[in-house]
Amino acid sequence: MDAARKILERLEKRGYKIIEREKVRGESGIEHxxxxxxxxxxxKRIAVTILERLGFEHVIPLLAFRNxxxxPHIVFAKEIEVGVEKILKNxxxxxxxxxxxxVAYDHPELREEQVxxxxLKLLEDTT
Known part of the structure; x- marks a missing residue:
C-alpha cells in the first residue's frame, strides 16, 4: 500500500533502517x-504488517506472534473489520x-506526519 510505504520511506529519511520481508525467530523457534x-x-525493533483488509482471520496469527x-508490532490496514482493532489494541x-x-486533504502530509x-513515539517508548 502506498500510504504505508510512504511512512516507511519517511522513517528511512529520518535515519531509521527499514528491512523488508524480515524473518524473526520467536521463543518457540518458529520463524515469523x-x-x-x-x-x-x-x-530497538518494531514488526510491521501491511494489509489491505484487517479481519478476524488475522487475529490469531498476530496474537500468536505477540505471544x-x-x-512491538504495528499493523497498517486500509480497511478494518469492526471489533478487530479493539482485540489487537488490548x-x-x-x-x-x-x-x-x-482522503484528499488540502495538506495530506499533515495526516502522514501524525502517523x-x-x-516514532512507539520506537522511543520501546525498551
Missing part, C-alpha cells in the same frame, strides 16, 4: 515473516487505519 521491521536507535516474541498491537491517509509521529 513480516512486511518490514523498523530498526531504531540502540537496536511468541515481545517485539494486546499492545498498534493498528493504523490508512483509509484517512488516502509518523505515532510510529
Amino acid at each position: 515473516t513480516f512486511d518490514a521491521v523498523i530498526l531504531g536507535p540502540q537496536g 511468541d516474541h515481545r517485539m 494486546s499492545n498491537i498498534v493498528v493504523i487505519h490508512l483509509k484517512d491517509l488516502s 509518523l509521529e505515532k510510529v
